[in-house]
Amino acid sequence: MIQILKKILVSVWALTVVCQFGVAVSAQPATSQQPKNIIVLFSDGVTGSQWEFGRKTSQLIRQKPFVVTDVVMQRGHFGLMTNYPANSYITDSAAAASAMSTGFKVNNGAISITPDGQRPATLAQVAKAQGKRIGLITTATVYDASPAAFSVHSQSRRESENIVNQYLELQPDLLMGGGAEYFLPKGLSGGKRQDGKNIIELFASKGYQIARQPEDLNTLRGDRLLGLFANEDLDFEIDRDPKEQPNLAQMTEAALKVLTHTSPAGTGASGTSGNGFFLFVENENTDTAGHQNDVAALMRDLWAFDDAVQVALDFQKRNPDTLLIVTGDHETGGFSPTYARKTKAPASSSNEIRVGDQQIKVIANFKTSLDELANKLKVKAKQGADQATMRSYFAELVKEGLPGLVIEPELENLIFENQATDLNSSYLPGNTLGRLIARQTGFYWASSGHTNQPVVVAAIGPGSQLFQGFSDNTDFAKKLQTLLGAK
């Protein structure tokens, strides 16, 4: 026992961080043991202003504590991480997740491959090498940038087929999300694979239970699961049909059952759960909502993420040898609830809109994502509807989906001309609709892209104190490698 403790203390003391000015600083020494299980809950595109918005709206509208802020941050340890990539100041999801997974900066778009071509081990590979079971969940396609960078390597995040091939090789014990199209050959139920392979069948032949519908998660059978609930990304929480797709909390619950399932000796390539697991749980929709400048979709997906954190927290309470980490990769959208003028007339107290409970209640009544509303418009336009029909259809969609909003002719014209309000608005008509919401509620956005804000990392459980303070996202990987016993 003393030997083990000594080893842990030495390995944690050895964790030093050399900052860019060449000064070596020691990370805080760990006082507790290495965690058996590690759960990384990852909300893409989210940092301080989104977490605070989740807290405020969950308390006001759901009348429920927001466990990320009210439990994990308040009772655990938290810090901030810079997230610039190797070749820019503003990161994309691939470069940020690669740094957090391998401890090396990579160029935007690369999946855990450094600019000089090295392929450092990913956290899922490190965990597997340490005898842990591994799981990846996302609301995006399972081969999307973040889960891919936490597990495999690829020159580009766009090489979906290649990433899926590497999953088949890595054999994560659990893989859940969207993206069936790159598991299926062209010509078979929306399949897009060029090589004619049916990867779902290949996973099944390796002993994986296959889940394609939420109800499949009610009959979990073994210790390996492939769950693909859509051909592409899973829907925003605000649009999701619970009969078609599970929510993030349901997937997390299922994952914890699968990863702790003890199989009879000799069956299942991963063996028993004796060594614990490494589980990565991502909500990608918080990032997509940021790109669209969609405040109502963001709110619902922050809550959905928080429900998954609650599931993980309950597990952590029952299994205190579990380290639970909540974080994100970068901020998306420059989310800025603020005050502004109602009209272009001079500023005055009567010409002011300011975010408060009343404005939050307006957006809480929204029933659609901006993306879904835009898709409906596109479908109608394809049917050859004329301008007048399109405009009255638009008015109907806004009335039903975004009740309380008044359509402003200036922005309506921009929408029908497919024009942006500014040069940093790349998602149309989502960003223009987002501006309409901002003008009438005060929920402004600075951009449709990523920003430089440091991301928050919060942790509870053994090793959580390592994540305190201001660091770089490469340190995240180094700390976890140490806690996994790899260094």
Ligand SMILES: [Zn+2]
């Ligand atoms: Zn991202």
